[in-house]
Amino acid sequence: MSGILASMIDGLLIGSVYGLAAMGLSLIWGVMDVINLTHGSMIALGMFGMYLLFSATASNAYFLLAPLIVVGLVLGIIVYWLAVNWVVDRPILMSLLSTFAVNMVVIGLGTAIWSTSPYNVNFSVPGITVGEYTFTGNHIAAASSAVVIALLLELFLRRTRAGKAIRAVADNRAAAELMGISSTRVLMVAFAIGIALAMASGALVSTLFPFTILSGAGYQLKSFVVTVLAGLGKPFGALIAGVLLGLLEGAVSPFIAVSWIPLIEFGLFVVVLIAFPRGIFGKATA
Amino acid sequence: MILRRPLLWLILALAALFVWLPLRNHDVALREDLILVAVAIILTSNLNLMIGYTGYVNFGHIVFYGLGGYVGLYLATVLNWNLIVAALIAGVTVSVLALLFGLGILRLRGAYFALATIGVLVAVQAFVANFEPWGRSTGMYVSFASYAPLGGARRALWITYYLIIGVMALSLVLSLGIRRSKFGLGLFAIREDEDAAIVLGVNATVYKAIIYSVSAFLPAVAGALMFFKNGMIDPSIAFEYMLSLEGIVMLMLGGQGTVAGSALGGALYERLRSYLLTSPRLSEFHLVIAGALLLLVVRLAPGGLIGWLYRLVPRSREVVE
Amino acid sequence: MTALLEVQGVSKRFGGLQAVGDVSFTLQEGEILGLIGPNGAGKTTLFNLVNGVYKTDTGSIIFSGKNITGRSPDQVVHLGLARTHQIVRPLNGMSVLENVIVGACYGREYQSLRAARATALEVLEQVGMASRANSPAHSLTLAFKKRLEVARALAARPKLLLLDEVLAGLNPTEIAQMIDLIRKIRDSGVSVFMIEHVMQAIMNLSDRILVLNLGHKIAEAPPAEVVKNPDVVEAYLGFPDIVDKLRGAS
Ligand SMILES: Nc1ncnc2c1ncn2[C@@H]1O[C@H](COP(=O)(O)OP(=O)(O)OP(=O)(O)O)[C@@H](O)[C@H]1O
Numbered sequence A: 001m002s003g004i005l006a007s008m009i010d011g012l013l014i015g016s017v018y019g020l021a022a023m024g025l026s027l028i029w030g031v032m033d034v035i036n037l038t039h040g041s042m043i044a045l046g047m048f049g050m051y052l053l054f055s056a057t058a059s060n061a062y063f064l065l066a067p068l069i070v071v072g073l074v075l076g077i078i079v080y081w082l083a084v085n086w087v088v089d090r091p092i093l094m095s096l097l098s099t100f101a102v103n104m105v106v107i108g109l110g111t112a113i114w115s116t117s118p119y120n121v122n123f124s125v126p127g128i129t130v131g132e133y134t135f136t137g138n139h140i141a142a143a144s145s146a147v148v149i150a151l152l153l154e155l156f157l158r159r160t161r162a163g164k165a166i167r168a169v170a171d172n173r174a175a176a177e178l179m180g181i182s183s184t185r186v187l188m189v190a191f192a193i194g195i196a197l198a199m200a201s202g203a204l205v206s207t208l209f210p211f212t213i214l215s216g217a218g219y220q221l222k223s224f225v226v227t228v229l230a231g232l233g234k235p236f237g238a239l240i241a242g243v244l245l246g247l248l249e250g251a252v253s254p255f256i257a258v259s260w261i262p263l264i265e266f267g268l269f270v271v272v273l274i275a276f277p278r279g280i281f282g283k284a285t286a
Numbered sequence B: 001m002i003l004r005r006p007l008l009w010l011i012l013a014l015a016a017l018f019v020w021l022p023l024r025n026h027d028v029a030l031r032e033d034l035i036l037v038a039v040a041i042i043l044t045s046n047l048n049l050m051i052g053y054t055g056y057v058n059f060g061h062i063v064f065y066g067l068g069g070y071v072g073l074y075l076a077t078v079l080n081w082n083l084i085v086a087a088l089i090a091g092v093t094v095s096v097l098a099l100l101f102g103l104g105i106l107r108l109r110g111a112y113f114a115l116a117t118i119g120v121l122v123a124v125q126a127f128v129a130n131f132e133p134w135g136r137s138t139g140m141y142v143s144f145a146s147y148a149p150l151g152g153a154r155r156a157l158w159i160t161y162y163l164i165i166g167v168m169a170l171s172l173v174l175s176l177g178i179r180r181s182k183f184g185l186g187l188f189a190i191r192e193d194e195d196a197a198i199v200l201g202v203n204a205t206v207y208k209a210i211i212y213s214v215s216a217f218l219p220a221v222a223g224a225l226m227f228f229k230n231g232m233i234d235p236s237i238a239f240e241y242m243l244s245l246e247g248i249v250m251l252m253l254g255g256q257g258t259v260a261g262s263a264l265g266g267a268l269y270e271r272l273r274s275y276l277l278t279s280p281r282l283s284e285f286h287l288v289i290a291g292a293l294l295l296l297v298v299r300l301a302p303g304g305l306i307g308w309l310y311r312l313v314p315r316s317r318e319v320v321e
Numbered sequence C: 001m002t003a004l005l006e007v008q009g010v011s012k013r014f015g016g017l018q019a020v021g022d023v024s025f026t027l028q029e030g031e032i033l034g035l036i037g038p039n040g041a042g043k044t045t046l047f048n049l050v051n052g053v054y055k056t057d058t059g060s061i062i063f064s065g066k067n068i069t070g071r072s073p074d075q076v077v078h079l080g081l082a083r084t085h086q087i088v089r090p091l092n093g094m095s096v097l098e099n100v101i102v103g104a105c106y107g108r109e110y111q112s113l114r115a116a117r118a119t120a121l122e123v124l125e126q127v128g129m130a131s132r133a134n135s136p137a138h139s140l141t142l143a144f145k146k147r148l149e150v151a152r153a154l155a156a157r158p159k160l161l162l163l164d165e166v167l168a169g170l171n172p173t174e175i176a177q178m179i180d181l182i183r184k185i186r187d188s189g190v191s192v193f194m195i196e197h198v199m200q201a202i203m204n205l206s207d208r209i210l211v212l213n214l215g216h217k218i219a220e221a222p223p224a225e226v227v228k229n230p231d232v233v234e235a236y237l238g239f240p241d242i243v244d245k246l247r248g249a250s
């Protein structure tokens, strides 16, 4: 097996975590037309949530995802009532600002508590060796967890009443309301899920790399890239686009300095935005 | 026409005050405080041209400031050009770049445009961090020799201060002039309903690209002066994402769309931030307080302080505008 | 009379839907040309093609001797072709006067701010809105928003005015006022191309009427002939009351 293949597989594994983060952003965007700028701080809270829980329980980090998701749902509901409910349907600037304000508060509190020095979660899963290459167990575990969560979400959206209501509201809120769906409740649930996904992805990242309270910002930017690549408001597309982004990173990293990667990513991002405003997987113009 | 606007005289008085205050007893500390306020006003008032006048949210406005700093510093210290010429060329270069970028990304609307501006910021930052002539991630330093033509470092700092105050006054006059012009009216029409504006005859593509480019000019000049004054530049301080976002906070705090609001918001927020950052007990909570403040403003007074003033004293609108 | 607008075989398709198919007609200078057709017939789409909001799939549009096919709406206004919107689009954050000033500033004459202000006041007087000049545009009633649409378009000093259902949603008094206004506009030398569902009005106002159905032109004739045209009656069969109105109006 060649080095590039190994690097791509590794990229693919990390990419599924990017994808999971982006799913949260994409879901919120699709359902309520709000760009959630608390996303980065929620990813960071996921990292520190995992750190705290793991330090306290010393159990298998990947099992801790379940309680963290519950925390994320609760947090999501709080943030929804604090900053989101009253900006739905207001000009885009309003929702950007109110979510950004929450972001500042969270990052500020986080900095006060944990400073900006790096932390890490000291848990490892044994790796898998194929020929001369060894794939880190944590990467595999994180990627599998991301895919499982993504599939559960997809199942929830397609099979349950609540999930169907979310999809109906995303599709056409006015029509959904006529059918008797309470859109405020649906928006709240969708937002909470979006936050829970962000936290879960942060928790997964914390098992892979060291992190600080500011680390969420970078993943938030990647989530934007992924969301736009997938086409806004297509959560499952976001997972796939995340994997593609990871693959891309894996494919180019053996050849160029890491510092060039943001230029490629965001150059691509801007070009894709302009060329395919509905995303690569989106329909052509309607 | 414009000479009859009270606001114009207010702007000039403000600039005069900025010049006079630190000069009175050569108060360097005060000068350093005021220069930050001036830069905040420059950034906010130019950002207002995009957000307040045209309705396009630019998250990456700081990219103009940072790029201006790089071009200016390169010309002034590596090539040893005159500082003013270097700053002007920096402004022109960045404006031209903005025009080119603008023609591309301004085809996007609403949230898509806002996201693209983040993309531009991060991409430019990554490019500069890898650009050999500009020192890659370590950046550039101003050699002491560069201060010589200005009569030594001490004098150079005062000169750059006055230049920045000049740029601040120009920014505000520019905002005021555009607000009262036919061009400005076209921008407002775009802000209210771009498609309707086009049907009424406004060439939105060209107007948006022009205002994006114009809003880049003075921040770039200011960046060149400011980083020259600071003596160094690197990619993380030149393109600080947080600062870019704080510019939006300042604008909202003061009141987007108005000249006075952008100045007021810039000045107040900058003072508040400096106060919080230097206060031993509150420095840790500067972001928390700023965030909570923003949330309150957006929720309770979406027109900012100026909007609130207009509602309280409707007559004040005529005086201020 | 000379032709002001010549439309040759224009079509527009939205996905699987042929919204406008191979439509040709000519509008003479000084004429009021009516455009009718059932809901979804493609009338508004035809307007959007003429003023450049949509690009035509096929065909050409000659206005005032110039080929304007493919030109953007702002270029088309400069040549003297202004329009109103069926669904009103006031510039909400601005005053009524400012709305109309925009129309004058960026219209055919590309007036300076000062001249545009004078034009706007004059036009507001003409449409009977002088007293509302300083109201915020969003505060108007629908009837006034429709008039504002007309005022903005008029301020462009057009040679041809496209009016998209300016009577819809108005009460009888308001309708009478608007009809009066349209006559005056024509008498001042501006040609008019108007879409209308209020049959009585359009039959009375128009010199000739163009009928669209399912995107295709099915008739182009003076009002008296249009109501007798069997194709037109058939197109409206699904709307029996309109057939009555067509008959009643003749
Ligand atoms: N931008 C668009 N995308 C897709 N379909 C469109 C678009 N605009 C119009 N249509 C469709 O084209 C057809 C013609 O629409 P149009 O608005 O031109 O009808 P109309 O004759 O003006 O109807 P009405 O009397 O209701 O105003 C309709 O079926 C409409 O749904």
Ligand SMILES: [Mg+2]
Pocket: C043, C044, C045, C086
């Ligand atoms: Mg129509």
